[in-house]
Amino acid sequence: MLKKLCRRSGRMLLILLAAAVFTGCKTYPLDEDGNLVPKTVDEDSSLPSALIHGALLHTEAFGTVDSPLVVALHGGPGADYRYLLPFRDLADHGFRVVLYDQRGAGLSQRFSRDTYIREGRDVVNHLVYDELKAVIDHYRVKPDQKVFLLGHSWGGMLATGFTGRYPNLVNGLVVMEPGGLTWADVETYIKESRSFKFFSETLNDVTALDQFLTAKDHELMDYKMGLTATRNDNTGPEYVAPFWRNGAVVFNALIDMGGKYKIDFSEGIGSYRQPVLFFYSELNKVYTDSWAQHVSSAFPVKELTKVPGVGHDGIVTNANAWTTVTLPKLITYFKSR
Amino acid sequence: MQTTSCIRYITAVYIFLLTTQPMHAQVNNWSAGNKEKQHIVGTTFGADFGVVSSFVYGYKTRMLKRPVITGVECSFPYGEKKMDDWKVKAGGQIRVTGTGPWALSARVQFVTRRYQNDLVRMVGFGSDLALTGGYYKRRWFAAAEAGFDKAIVTQLRHTEKMRENYAARDGWYMATGGNFYYGVQAGFHAGRRWLFYLRGGKMMEQDLKHSPTLPLYGQIGINRAFHAGKK
Numbered sequence: 001m002l003k004k005l006c007r008r009s010g011r012m013l014l015i016l017l018a019a020a021v022f023t024g025c026k027t028y029p030l031d032e033d034g035n036l037v038p039k040t041v042d043e044d045s046s047l048p049s050a051l052i053h054g055a056l057l058h059t060e061a062f063g064t065v066d067s068p069l070v071v072a073l074h075g076g077p078g079a080d081y082r083y084l085l086p087f088r089d090l091a092d093h094g095f096r097v098v099l100y101d102q103r104g105a106g107l108s109q110r111f112s113r114d115t116y117i118r119e120g121r122d123v124v125n126h127l128v129y130d131e132l133k134a135v136i137d138h139y140r141v142k143p144d145q146k147v148f149l150l151g152h153s154w155g156g157m158l159a160t161g162f163t164g165r166y167p168n169l170v171n172g173l174v175v176m177e178p179g180g181l182t183w184a185d186v187e188t189y190i191k192e193s194r195s196f197k198f199f200s201e202t203l204n205d206v207t208a209l210d211q212f213l214t215a216k217d218h219e220l221m222d223y224k225m226g227l228t229a230t231r232n233d234n235t236g237p238e239y240v241a242p243f244w245r246n247g248a249v250v251f252n253a254l255i256d257m258g259g260k261y262k263i264d265f266s267e268g269i270g271s272y273r274q275p276v277l278f279f280y281s282e283l284n285k286v287y288t289d290s291w292a293q294h295v296s297s298a299f300p301v302k303e304l305t306k307v308p309g310v311g312h313d314g315i316v317t318n319a320n321a322w323t324t325v326t327l328p329k330l331i332t333y334f335k336s337r
Numbered sequence: 338m339q340t341t342s343c344i345r346y347i348t349a350v351y352i353f354l355l356t357t358q359p360m361h362a363q364v365n366n367w368s369a370g371n372k373e374k375q376h377i378v379g380t381t382f383g384a385d386f387g388v389v390s391s392f393v394y395g396y397k398t399r400m401l402k403r404p405v406i407t408g409v410e411c412s413f414p415y416g417e418k419k420m421d422d423w424k425v426k427a428g429g430q431i432r433v434t435g436t437g438p439w440a441l442s443a444r445v446q447f448v449t450r451r452y453q454n455d456l457v458r459m460v461g462f463g464s465d466l467a468l469t470g471g472y473y474k475r476r477w478f479a480a481a482e483a484g485f486d487k488a489i490v491t492q493l494r495h496t497e498k499m500r501e502n503y504a505a506r507d508g509w510y511m512a513t514g515g516n517f518y519y520g521v522q523a524g525f526h527a528g529r530r531w532l533f534y535l536r537g538g539k540m541m542e543q544d545l546k547h548s549p550t551l552p553l554y555g556q557i558g559i560n561r562a563f564h565a566g567k568k
Contacts (some may be wrong), residue, residue, distance in 0.1 A: 027490065028506055030510050030511070034506075035506045036493075036505045036506070037503060037505070198388060199388055200417070201417040203416075204387040204414040204415065204422060205454040206550055207387040207549070207551040208387045208422050208452050209454075210386055210516065210549035210550055210551070211386045211450060211486070211514070212461050212491050212514055213488075213491075213514045214488075214515060214516060214543055214544070214547065214549075215544055215546065215547040216514075220513075226456075226502065226503075227456050227457055231455065239455075242501045243502055244502070
C-alpha cells in the first residue's frame with residue numbers, strides 16, 4: 001500500500017517536474033555574463049571606463065575639465081556610484097564631478113580575493129588610496145586645479161583616510177555618515193546597523209538565501225549580495241537606492257582585512273586644518289547625535305549638518321533633501337574653499 | 338547545463354528515491370520499536386538557514402530485512418510574511434549496517450523549497466543525502482552525521498523592484514548551490530512512544546571555502562510514535 005503510494009506520488013512529481021522544466025522554458029547557465037548581473041567594464045566596452053592604477057575602472061566625469069574637481073567615493077565596500085548620480089548637479093555650479101566605481105566594485109574590473117589578501121595591512125594604502133590618487137591624477141588637467149573629496153558611508157571613511165595621508169592635496173572634505181573612523185567604531189556601527197530581530201523577516205531573507213545560492217564566481221556572489229541589499233529599517237525608512245552591481249569579493253576581503261589589521265581611517269586627519277563638512281541623517285536610528293559627535297571628533301575643524309526626514313542613503317537619494325539641504329550646503333562649502 | 342541534463346539529474350535523484358524507498362524523521366532511534374510498524378509524528382524548533390519550526394511525519398517499517406523510515410518534513414522560517422518561504426523534504430532513511438547497538442544509516446531526501454524577498458522569488462528542487470552513524474540503546478542514542486544538501490535546479494523570478502536595479506533573466510538555473518553539513522545528534526525516550534532529541538552541527542558551502550551566513554544548525558525536537566501493526 002505504502003509502496004504503491006510512494007511510487008505513484010514519486011512518478012507524479014517526476015512528471016510535474018519534467019513538465020515544468022519543458023514548459024517553463026530552458027535552463028540558463030549561472031556563469032553566463034549578463035544573466036544575473038550586468039557585465040563589468042572589461043566585459044562590456046560600451047561602458048565608460050579608464051585604466052587606472054592597474055584596474056579598468058567604471059568611471060565618468062561631468063562639467064568643464066579644468067573646473068575644481070569633486071571626486072565622489074561610494075559606499076560599501078563593494079557598492080557603486082549609481083546612487084551618487086545626483087552629484088552630477090554640481091557640474092551645473094562650476095565643478096568637475098568625477099564618479100568612479102572602486103576596483104572590484106560596481107561595474108569595475110573584478111579581482112580575486114588573494115589580490116587583496118596579499119597586500120596585508122597595506123591593502124587600503126595600496127589598493128584604495130593609491131587608486132584614488134591615480135583617479136585624481138587622471139582627471140586633473142592643471143596643477144592648481146582644486147580637489148574636493150565627497151564620500152558617503154564607506155566612501156566617507158576612505159575620503160578621510162586619504163585626506164589624512166595627503167592633507168595638502170585635498171582642498172575640501174565632505175563626509176556623509178561614515179560608519180566610524182577607527183575599526184572599533186566601524187565594528188560597532190556594523191553590529192548596530194545589522195542587529196536584526198531573531199524572528200524577523202529581514203534575518204530570514206538574508207540567511208535562507210544560502211540554501212539556494214552558494215559561492216561560485218563573481219557573478220553569482222555579486223548577485224547574491226545584491227539580493228540581500230533591500231531594506232534596513234535600522235538605518236532609515238527608504239528602500240536601498242538602485243544599484244548596478246555589488247562586489248562581493250572586495251566587500252568580504254576589505255571587511256576581513258579591516259578587522260584583522262584594525263585599519264584606522266582617522267590616521268593623520270588630526271593635522272588637517274581645513275573645515276570638514278559632515279552630514280548625518282535624522283532617521284538613521286544607529287547614527288544618533290552622540291554618534292555623529294563621536295565620529296566627527298576626529299576632525300579638528302568641522303561643520304555638522306543633520307539632514308531631516310531621511311535615513312542613511314536619503315542624504316543623497318531623497319530628491320527633496322538633496323535639493324533643499326544637501327546640494328545647497330555642498331555648493332556653499334565648495335565655493336568657500 | 339541544458340534542459341536534458343537537468344531532467345537527467347532530477348530523474349536520477351527520483352529513481353534513487355523510488356527504488357530505495359526510504360524515509361524521514363531525520364532523527365530516529367534504531368534500537369527502539371523495531372518490532373512493529375509505526376507512524377511517527379513530530380515537531381522541531383531550531384536554526385536551519387534561519388530560525389525555523391518544522392513538522393515531521395514518518396512511517397517506520399522493514400524492507401530488505403532492515404528498518405526503514407519513509408516520510409516528509411515541512412519547515413517554515415519565522416518572519417512577518419507567512420508562507421513566503423518554506424521547505425519540504427520527502428524521502429527515506431534506511432539502516433544500512435550495524436552490530437549490536439552500533440548502526441549506520443543512510444538518508445536520501447528530495448527537497449523542494451521556496452524563498453521570496455522584495456527582489457526575487459525562488460523555487461528550487463534539490464536533494465539531501467546524509468549518513469548517520471552512532472550508538473543506539475533502547476532508551477537513548479548518540480550519533481554523528483554528515484551530509485550534503487544540493488540545490489539542483491532553481492527557478493528565479495525577479496520583481497519590478499529588482500528590475501530597477503537590473504533586468505536579471507528569469508528562468509531555471511542549474512546547480513545553483515550546495516552545502517555540506519556535519520554534526521551530532523542525541524536523544525532519549527520518555528516512555529515507549531515519546532522521543533526527545535537534539536541535533537546540531539556546522540555547515541560549509543560546497544566549495545569548502547565559504548560558510549553560510551548562519552554557519553551552524555541546531556534542532557530540538559520531539560517525536561511521538563503510534564502503533565501501526567506488526568512487522
